[in-house]
Amino acid sequence: MAELPDLEVFSRILNRRYSGKTLEKIDVEVAGKLNVTAKKLKESLEGHQLSEVKRSGKTLQFHFGRDRILGLHLMLRGELVALGEKPPKFPVLIFHFKGGKGFAVTDMQKQATPTLGPPVNEVPDALELDYPVLKKLLEGKKTTIKTLLMDQKKVRGIGNSYGDEILYHAGISPFSIAGKIPDEYVKKLHKSIHSVLETAIKKIEKENGDELTGELRDFMQVHSAKLKQTPKGEEILSEKIGGRTSYYTKSQELFH
DNA sequence: GAAAATGTTGATTG
DNA sequence: CCAATCAACATTTT
Structure with missing residues (x-):
């Protein structure tokens, strides 16, 4: 959850x-x-x-x-x-x-x-993140894109599992250096952040109905310890990034 | 029975 | 100063 x-x-x-x-x-x-x-x-x-x-x-x-x-x-x-x-x-x-x-x-x-009385947080929410802001966030950053996406001081709302799903959707390797991702792929990443999260909201809402309980993660495409292959049949690899397991495929492009 | 599990923080090391 | 790693938190699931 x-x-x-x-x-x-x-x-x-x-x-x-x-x-x-x-x-x-x-x-x-x-x-x-x-x-x-x-x-x-x-x-x-x-x-x-x-x-x-x-x-x-x-x-x-x-x-x-x-x-x-x-x-x-x-x-x-x-x-x-x-x-x-x-x-x-x-x-x-x-x-x-x-x-x-x-x-x-x-x-x-x-x-x-x-x-x-929680303080007002200036960091953009993932669903409100627009392309120019994302581009600026990545510019010149030496850290891996996975780490940056999960950094709540930069973008709020993305965790380990959706981070993997978004990067898979965008076709970008989680090990890519944030500042080295070409514009074309930053655009893809921006679209993926919105579409992966919004699709998940719709699916969870449909499953949950009016119930508070439940933890639906059936629709995960790569981030799952159980999955061996993506729905497309690509082999799923896993490796730790910053102490947490990342799941990805070879088809995701590595920029560095 | 060991290991890993959706997150954050603070300490530590480079 | 920035980036990266690790332990800690307490319990369940695999």
């Missing part, structure tokens, strides 16, 4: 289910990563109406009015679950809305990070 397309779909579902409802109570089960005290969070949000849920990069933002915004990063293992009969496993935060419904943020690793 927790790359841009999943979060985009979650934000839409959360909006449909909870926007307009008043937060009756919020339980803070794990306060370790919270930037304020549990008491302060409760004082700030309880009794207020959820106006909107937004996605920003790999974070969600719950708007309870001006100056009452809760940011949330799910990190590696964070999940969102609707409250049911059983109490959620590994709860971090539990939102109870008036009328009895609610959801929980869970994380077995306790790394999910809620932030009251």
Whole structure:
């Protein structure tokens, strides 16, 4: 969980289910990563109406009015679950809305990070990245394109799996030096970022329907430990880049 | 039972 | 100063 397309779909579902409802109570089960005290969070949000849920990069933002915004990063293992009969496993935060419904943020690793009053982030979101900005981002950079795409200080929202999918789609090797990629391929990369992410959003939205749960990655073309071949029959290679496994094929062009 | 797993941060090394 | 690597976080899945 927790790359841009999943979060985009979650934000839409959360909006449909909870926007307009008043937060009756919020339980803070794990306060370790919270930037304020549990008491302060409760004082700030309880009794207020959820106006909107937004996605920003790999974070969600719950708007309870001006100056009452809760940011949330799910990190590696964070999940969102609707409250049911059983109490959620590994709860971090539990939102109870008036009328009895609610959801929980869970994380077995306790790394999910809620932030009251998240600072405005100037780094472009992957879905808002236009071609001239991307071109400028790559110019003169000596780092590999895979590392750069995953760098949240440069573009927000792309992680290890979609990074591989995007580069496969664009026909660029993840080991290519960012600054050495010709314009023609930077254009392809720009198109691939949008089309891979938007296609994923549509597929996840279709599968998930109105359910909060689920982690759909069936449509991955290269980034999967199970796959040996792409749908086109190309052999999938894997190698670590920056401590994380990258999946790619020989058909992706290497610029260096 | 070992290894890897969608992310980030801070320390460290070149 | 920039780039790259690694460990740490806690648990499940392969």
